[in-house]
Amino acid sequence: MSNIFYLLPAPVMAVVVSYFLYKAVVENGELSPFLLTILLFCLGFFGFGVSLWPWAVPRKITIWEAAxxxxxxxxxxxxxxxxxxxxxxxxxxxxxxxxxxxxxxxxxx
Missing domain, CATH: 1.20.5 (Single alpha-helices involved in coiled-coils or other helix-helix interfaces)
Structure with missing residues (x-):
């Protein structure tokens, strides 16, 4: 619970990007859905990385030990x-x- 403020921006940004992606698809855009999908994909990896930091294997091996x-x-x-x-x-x-x-x-x- 103490890290909730560190983790909160990733899902909030994903919801905002998802809204704009839906809006861009409905408006039949070409470039904006492509770029927003890439951004949503990157936000997923960002959220995954932030939630596991600094563990490569949770509670067993850190990223520095696994490097x-x-x-x-x-x-x-x-x-x-x-x-x-x-x-x-x-x-x-x-x-x-x-x-x-x-x-x-x-x-x-």
Whole structure:
């Protein structure tokens, strides 16, 4: 109960983002639902991280005890720094290419 003020912003922001996401979907927007969905996904991970901090395995192993050696972490950082922009550009390009392709009256079974 003492950490409720640390945990409270994550669900409140998720509710607010969910409201705006619903509103954007109803208004048939293209870009705003995409960005709001990404934000909602990130808020889920943020809430999960805040609620478990600093435990990797609750009440058993902290994140510092579970971390790999600094050499391994720097190797993974280089890999993430190279691959993450490629994944983000690919996602953005595929969203740009397929925008506006689905129409409301274009349902075939």
């Amino acid at each position: 790999a050696s600094p050499e391994s972490m720097s190797f993974m950082l280089i890999g993430v720094a190279l691959i993450l922009p490629v994944v983000l550009v690919y996602t953005g390009c595929s969203y740009y290419i397929f925008r506006g392709k689905a129409q409301e009256n274009d349902v075939h079974y």
